Amino acid sequence: MRIQPRQQILDLWRSALSVSWDGAEWHWGGRMAANSISDSEQLLCLLYPATEIESLALDRPDSMADDVSSVLSPFGGQTKIGTVVITLLEDYILRNTHRVGPDGEPDGDGEPDGEPIFASGSYLRSADEREPTAVQRDIEVVDSYSMSLTLCLAGLRFLRVYEGWVRAEGRANLIDRIEKLNGRLSARLTAAMTGLVRSFVVNTVEPKSDAGQVMLGMLNQSDLPPKAVAEGITRSLERVRARLRNDITLGQTPDTELDDEELLFECGWSWGLVRDAAPVGFVDCAIAMQPGIADPRPYLYFTVIALDGINDLISQRTRELDLLDEQQYRLAEALRIRWDLTQRYWSTVARFGSDSWPLEDIPWRTSDGEESDYFSLIVSAVLIQDLINRTASDDDLTRAVSIFDELARRGRIIRRTTRDDPAVRMHAPGVRLSLRGTETVDSGPLLQWEVSDFAAVLLKRLLQAARLSSNITARDRLMDLAKSTMDHLEARIITSGRAAGLWDDPAGVFGNGTARETQPSWYMTERVIECLVSADRTFREPPLTSPAMVVRAVELLNEAEHLLNQEMLSVSIDDVSENRITLDRVEENLEQARQLVARRQAGTAFVLAADALRELHKLAYARMDATRAT
Numbered sequence: 001m002r003i004q005p006r007q008q009i010l011d012l013w014r015s016a017l018s019v020s021w022d023g024a025e026w027h028w029g030g031r032m033a034a035n036s037i038s039d040s041e042q043l044l045c046l047l048y049p050a051t052e053i054e055s056l057a058l059d060r061p062d063s064m065a066d067d068v069s070s071v072l073s074p075f076g077g078q079t080k081i082g083t084v085v086i087t088l089l090e091d092y093i094l095r096n097t098h099r100v101g102p103d104g105e106p107d108g109d110g111e112p113d114g115e116p117i118f119a120s121g122s123y124l125r126s127a128d129e130r131e132p133t134a135v136q137r138d139i140e141v142v143d144s145y146s147m148s149l150t151l152c153l154a155g156l157r158f159l160r161v162y163e164g165w166v167r168a169e170g171r172a173n174l175i176d177r178i179e180k181l182n183g184r185l186s187a188r189l190t191a192a193m194t195g196l197v198r199s200f201v202v203n204t205v206e207p208k209s210d211a212g213q214v215m216l217g218m219l220n221q222s223d224l225p226p227k228a229v230a231e232g233i234t235r236s237l238e239r240v241r242a243r244l245r246n247d248i249t250l251g252q253t254p255d256t257e258l259d260d261e262e263l264l265f266e267c268g269w270s271w272g273l274v275r276d277a278a279p280v281g282f283v284d285c286a287i288a289m290q291p292g293i294a295d296p297r298p299y300l301y302f303t304v305i306a307l308d309g310i311n312d313l314i315s316q317r318t319r320e321l322d323l324l325d326e327q328q329y330r331l332a333e334a335l336r337i338r339w340d341l342t343q344r345y346w347s348t349v350a351r352f353g354s355d356s357w358p359l360e361d362i363p364w365r366t367s368d369g370e371e372s373d374y375f376s377l378i379v380s381a382v383l384i385q386d387l388i389n390r391t392a393s394d395d396d397l398t399r400a401v402s403i404f405d406e407l408a409r410r411g412r413i414i415r416r417t418t419r420d421d422p423a424v425r426m427h428a429p430g431v432r433l434s435l436r437g438t439e440t441v442d443s444g445p446l447l448q449w450e451v452s453d454f455a456a457v458l459l460k461r462l463l464q465a466a467r468l469s470s471n472i473t474a475r476d477r478l479m480d481l482a483k484s485t486m487d488h489l490e491a492r493i494i495t496s497g498r499a500a501g502l503w504d505d506p507a508g509v510f511g512n513g514t515a516r517e518t519q520p521s522w523y524m525t526e527r528v529i530e531c532l533v534s535a536d537r538t539f540r541e542p543p544l545t546s547p548a549m550v551v552r553a554v555e556l557l558n559e560a561e562h563l564l565n566q567e568m569l570s571v572s573i574d575d576v577s578e579n580r581i582t583l584d585r586v587e588e589n590l591e592q593a594r595q596l597v598a599r600r601q602a603g604t605a606f607v608l609a610a611d612a613l614r615e616l617h618k619l620a621y622a623r624m625d626a627t628r629a630t
Helices: 006-019 034-053 066-071 076-096 142-169 172-199 210-219 226-236 238-247 300-313 316-319 325-349 373-389 394-410 420-427 454-468 471-490 523-541 545-568 578-598 602-629
Strands: 097-101 113-117 124-126 201-206 264-269 431-435 446-453
Touching: 006 034, 006 066, 006 578, 034 076, 034 142, 034 300, 034 523, 076 142, 076 210, 097 446, 113 172, 124 226, 142 172, 142 300, 142 316, 172 201, 172 238, 201 210, 201 316, 210 226, 210 264, 226 238, 226 264, 226 325, 226 454, 226 523, 238 264, 238 325, 264 300, 264 325, 300 325, 373 394, 373 420, 394 454, 394 471, 454 471, 454 523, 471 523, 545 578, 578 602
Parallel strands: none
Antiparallel strands: 097 113, 124 446, 201 264, 431 446
């Protein structure tokens, strides 16, 4: 189907309000009990597109688009929508901040004490038959830090612009609320940034260890001696190693032996605060000091989640609005370095060697020996993000198209499922990641994290790659795959109940007698929102034009302008005949065509030039007829 981000976002907003807003109160939670992550995801479904897409903005009531105000009319009129958004953000902060009574003890009805809650709650799964304990439900993961970071930034962006309108309108009752909310969102943002800093890890391994052998085996696509592969990847990552050693000082973990160049290494984000991660001394909140328990090695899924959040943090929009204070700028710089080096590392590893890329050897194997097509997709996602920030070669993108095509086939996006197809488990219930270290908490079971967003991750990266591509054939294939993936996701929309129009109902695609879902998954719905925002960005880029089309358009323009000049030689300046009107119209079209060539719309310029030639030919033919008649 055709991807229509604006209309699809508005439809999604309408469905989200149907299930979340009863006219007076916002209902948190969906298929799973509400937690800090699902609260962020639920609110981001509204705020993320509203702060990323100018035409969907909610922060300037006087210029709000009519279709936007119509869809959000359950909140009230245009001037009331912003007030409701403020109320939702206040409620979000209150729900996800520790509350204490007069005696200083925890009290659910007490006053917020400023310490943010990042508990994962109902999103955690047990690896055995035991249920996670109540204490384990409070365990924090990188998803919560990253989603909170994105939501807090979206909230601060909204408030920055909306406050100007409020002051201009003299609405004093809102100004105090906005100022308090700004402070609370900023405090949560600081805590989320600190959590991401302390969840970053560099893992060094011996080449002869089990992990080292897995890493070398994944990298060795040319059947070289292991020592040669180790030496080659060491050379390729020399600058990354040097910067990790010299530039990463904040929140670092001990026992990282980057000085020993005989060791292999990997970097990225673990699932949560890393065991023995150093405190962040200049931040005054609990998360800066509390001990970590996460296994000190990178997890691909959590690495991409962290990179996406940091991408929002270091965006031009954040810089332009000057949303960060001095402490946050320091944290943001630390995260930017980690963001840059992590992308460089995985991009280098994914394309290592002179023949086949390791990334082309699907499925990807992680250093702990686990392998999955999903991991190949995640490494592809990091690669595309890295290519966005650097100059991508045509070869890089052409090979990436082949990888995405293969993943779409293996993920049953463009290929039918078979009986008892193992690929279905990647979508439902999803890939399970063991959160090593959680078994040490409260004598509970080892916990797992379930990821079922294969199709959404694929769609987002296809759209990003299409925006990056300068090759018409590659871009056409990427957009074709994106449309097929959107078809797949459309088939998974919930079709009945109050949540109709939201995600996720895998039975809509995979069937197999599975019960149809009627409650929304904010986890999946938020990721579809991210895809639609990416689609909006892609469609706003100028269309691709082949050099051959530019040459042909210029050739037609030159011929048309020459013929026009010939016609004008025999036309008086005072002529007001139909012929002169036609020549003026041709001249105007040719001027537009020239401008379109400069704006990389050679196809449209070609059509205008061809129309001009047709008009000029008609005039010349008519003149010949008149000459013959006399």
